[in-house]
Amino acid sequence: MITDKKVGVLMGGTSSERDISLRSGMAIYNAFKEMGYNSVSIDAGKDVADDIKREKIDVAFIALHGGCGENGAIQGLLEIMGILYTGSGILASALAMDKISSRRIFEQQGLKVPRYVVIERGISDFRPQISDLRLPLVIKPSSEGSSIGVNIINKMEELKEAVGNAFCYGEKVIIEEFIDGKEIHVGILNNKALGAIEVRPKKGFYSYEAKYTPGLTDYIYPPALSNKEYKDSLELALKSHISLGCDGATRVDLKVNREGIPYILEVNTLPGMTATSLLPKIAQGVGIGFNDLLEKILELALKRVIKV
DSSP states (O other): OOTTSEEEEEEOOSSTTHHHHHHHHHHHHHHHHHTTOEEEEEEOSTTHHHHHHHHTOSEEEEOOOSHHHHSSHHHHHHHHHTOEESSOOHHHHHHHHOHHHHHHHHHHTTOOOOOEEEEETTOSOOGGGGTTOOSSEEEEETTOOTTTTOEEESSGGGHHHHHHHHGGGOSEEEEEEOOOEEEEEEEEETTEEEEEEEEEESSSSSOHHHHHSTTSEEEESSOSOOHHHHHHHHHHHHHHHHHTTOOSEEEEEEEEETTSOEEEEEEESSOOOSTTOHHHHHHHHTTOOHHHHHHHHHHHHHTOOOOO
């Protein structure tokens, strides 16, 4: 145990995922207190720098989701302050948060992604751009998490409303072909694939509600995949994690189609740590309890080298 270090759990923030971040943060904070760590909870608002200085923390355990907590901004602040932190660095955080930038990197690395187009605000008629895409379509903001602003449409008449909803969360929107198959999530820790879990929402898709409401999703561990499909999924997830330069613990979201081919959707550099979160479930499946998982993530943070 590294109890001589004061751990500040950064949570809350100002993004649309604030409530989920508070849940993750309190679960982490309570676990550290239970283990005897000198820890403090910090709501990362506009005065976060002053709060961090006042608490005199040695290391930040980042439990923020979305916005400035996940796009490299808080990581940059911590580096300027010379404070160690969990998770990926500035560049990897920014790339993973921007689904457009990360997909272009995945494509450059030869990693499979769904067919997609990018729509920018202000374009009145974008139908010609998506004429080659087949229904159903997934419409999502380019820089949001927790399935916020995501819609799946089966008719073109539903497109305008879905795109308008996605534009509420940013200036760019991704329209992609829906991959019919199994939704698989892979846990990565210290550049190694821990394992995977399959999610089966009881209604619709794996929406915000399905993610955070107990009982609305079935979790299949290990996932119902063949040995080859499972191996291919872990391999694709790890390559995606490495291609962005990620560190620490991440969760990689995939779809495995009816032919058993995995497609990368996104890499989450700050995966949730709530009661229904997937990374803790995956870790538990390979014998790593919640408290042990937190300690391993913290240990990796303490090995980080900050150059300012």
